[in-house]
Amino acid sequence: MTMPSDLTGGVSCVIPAYNEAPRIARVLAAVLGHPLVAEVIVVDDGSTDGTAEVVAGIGGVRLIRLAQNGGKTAAVAEGVMAAHHDAVMLLDSDLLGLDAQHLSALIAPVLTGAADVSISLRRNAPWVWRLIGLDYISGERVLSRQYLGDLEALRSLPRFGLEVHMNRFWIARRLRVAVVRWPEVDSPFKSTKHGLWHGLWADARMLRDMFRTVPPHHAVAQIWALRAQRVSPPSSLGAGLRSLSESAPKAAR
Numbered sequence: 001m002t003m004p005s006d007l008t009g010g011v012s013c014v015i016p017a018y019n020e021a022p023r024i025a026r027v028l029a030a031v032l033g034h035p036l037v038a039e040v041i042v043v044d045d046g047s048t049d050g051t052a053e054v055v056a057g058i059g060g061v062r063l064i065r066l067a068q069n070g071g072k073t074a075a076v077a078e079g080v081m082a083a084h085h086d087a088v089m090l091l092d093s094d095l096l097g098l099d100a101q102h103l104s105a106l107i108a109p110v111l112t113g114a115a116d117v118s119i120s121l122r123r124n125a126p127w128v129w130r131l132i133g134l135d136y137i138s139g140e141r142v143l144s145r146q147y148l149g150d151l152e153a154l155r156s157l158p159r160f161g162l163e164v165h166m167n168r169f170w171i172a173r174r175l176r177v178a179v180v181r182w183p184e185v186d187s188p189f190k191s192t193k194h195g196l197w198h199g200l201w202a203d204a205r206m207l208r209d210m211f212r213t214v215p216p217h218h219a220v221a222q223i224w225a226l227r228a229q230r231v232s233p234p235s236s237l238g239a240g241l242r243s244l245s246e247s248a249p250k251a252a253r
Contacts, residue, residue, distance in 0.1 A: 009038060009084070009085045009086065009087070010036060010037065010038025010039075010085055010087070011036050011037050011038060011085060011087045011088065011089050011107055011111070011142070012037075012038060012039050012041065012080075012083035012084060012085040012087065012088050012089070013031050013037050013039070013040045013041065013088075013089045013091060014041050014043065014076060014079035014080055014083060014088055014089070014090055014091075015027065015028075015031075015040070015041065015042045015043070015079070015090075015091045015092075015093050016042075016043045016045055016072050016075035016076050016079065016090075016092075016093065017042055017043065017044055017045060017047065017051050017055070017075075017093035018044075018045040018046065018047050018051070018069060018072075018075075018093075019047045019048060019049045019051060020047070020049075020051050020093040020094050021047070021049045021050045021051045021053075021054045023093065023094045023095075023096070023188070024042070024051060024054060024055060024093045024094070025054055025058065026095075026096070026098070027091060027092075027093055027094070027095050027098055028040065028042070028055070028058055028061060030098040030099050030100055030102070030103060031091070031103065032058070032059075032060050032061070033060075033100075034100050034103055034104070036103070036104065036107050036111065037089070037103070038084070038085055039062060039083065039084060039085065040060060040061050040062065041061075041062045041063075041064065041079045041082055041083060042055045042061055042062070042063050042064070042079075042093070043064045043066065043075040043076070043078050043079040044063060044064065044065045044066060045066050045069050045070060045071070045072070045074075045075040046066050046067060046068045046069035046070070047069075051093075052065050062082070064078055064079060064082060066078065070159070071158070071159025071160060071209075072139075072159060072160055072162055073154050073155075073157045073158065073159060073160065073161055073162040073165070074154070074155055074159070076090060076154065076162055077151050077152075077154035077155055080145055080148060080151055081151055083145070086144050086145055086146075087107075087110065087111065087142065087143075087144060087145075088142070088143060088144070088145050088148070089103070089106065089107060089140075089141070089142045090139060090140065090141045090142075090143075091139070091140055092139040092140060092187060094187060094188050095122075095140075095185055095186070095187055096185065096186045096187070096188060097123075097182075097184045097185045097186055098182075098185050099184075102120075102182050102184070102185055105180050105182075105233065106118050106120055106140060106141075106142050106180045106182075107142050108233065108234055109142075109178035109180065109231075109233045109234060110142045110143065110144075110178070111142075112234055114176075114178060114231065114232075114233060114234050115176045115177060115178035115231050115233070116143070116144075116147065116170075116175035116176045116177070117141060117142065117143040117144075117147055117170060117175050117176070117177055117178070118141065118142045118143075118177070118178040118179070118180055118233070119134075119135065119138045119140065119141045119177065119178075119179055119180070120135070120138050120140035120141075120179075120180055120181075120182050120185070121133065121134065121135050121138065121179050121180065121181045121182060122135065122138070122140075122182050122185045122186060122187055123182065123183050123184060123185055123186055124186040124187065125138070125187075132223070132227065133179060133227070133230070134179055134223060134226055134227050134230070135179075136163070136164075136167060136219075136222055136223050136226055137163040137164065138163070139163065139187075140182075141166070143166075147166070147169060147170060147173075147175065148166065148169070149165070149166075149169045157213055158209035158212045158213050159209050160209035161209050161212065161213030161214075164213050164214045164219055164222065165213055165214075167214075167222045167225075167226060168214060168218075168222065170226070170229070171222060171225045171226065171229070174229060175229060176229060176230075176231045177226055177229045177230050177231065178230070178231055178232070178233045179230055179233075180233055
């Protein structure tokens with residue numbers, strides 16, 4: 001397999017984080033040292049629980065500290081602006097069960113040219129998303145930074161409008177989307193992390209921001225449009241990933 005010429009420098013992994021001190025080290029353990037990941041950037045979005053201190057104590061990570069909490073979209077924009085490579089992997093900072101093989105599977109469709117972008121489908125994604133084979137608001141994605149659109153414009157989006165904004169951009173350009181199933185990976189529910197009522201309130205705010213970015217009927221339309229643009233991930237990753245590993249530099253230590 002041959003990598004597209006603009007993605008040969010390896011992947012910049014951008015991880016936005018807000019109050020994830022108990023969980024982020026496990027995510028970083030899966031990412032650091034991965035042969036296709038050239039750099040790891042954590043954007044601490046004004047955390048108050050010591051997230052930044054946990055990250056600062058882990059070697060091989062570039063830490064960007066934001067003085068105030070500005071939301072996931074702004075944090076991702078900061079991280080991508082600081083990234084050195086065209087290929088970007090976005091990861092949530094609270095994932096459970098993540099390992100290097102999951103990252104390889106997510107990266108491979110884009111770096112081998114089988115797809116333009118890829119997104120994950122986690123084990124505990126809502127059952128309807130698993131039924132239709134697409135989690136359209138998944139936070140785990142690999143793409144060329146050009147498929148984020150204008151990075152400055154991201155700053156003006158609602159705090160949790162990033163995924164539906166990306167979807168809109170991808171659909172307009174009819175990009176090929178690879179959905180990569182992660183049957184061993186979970187994303188903790190907000191109610192588990194923050195308690196029932198705080199979790200429900202956080203979910204409500206997320207939905208509000210999504211529907212401020214795109215109306216509800218457009219969000220529903222995104223699901224079917226992205227399903228129509230799905231392509232199959234590579235059936236065999238071994239040879240392609242060996243080729244990519246040889247070409248891509250390892251993350252600086």
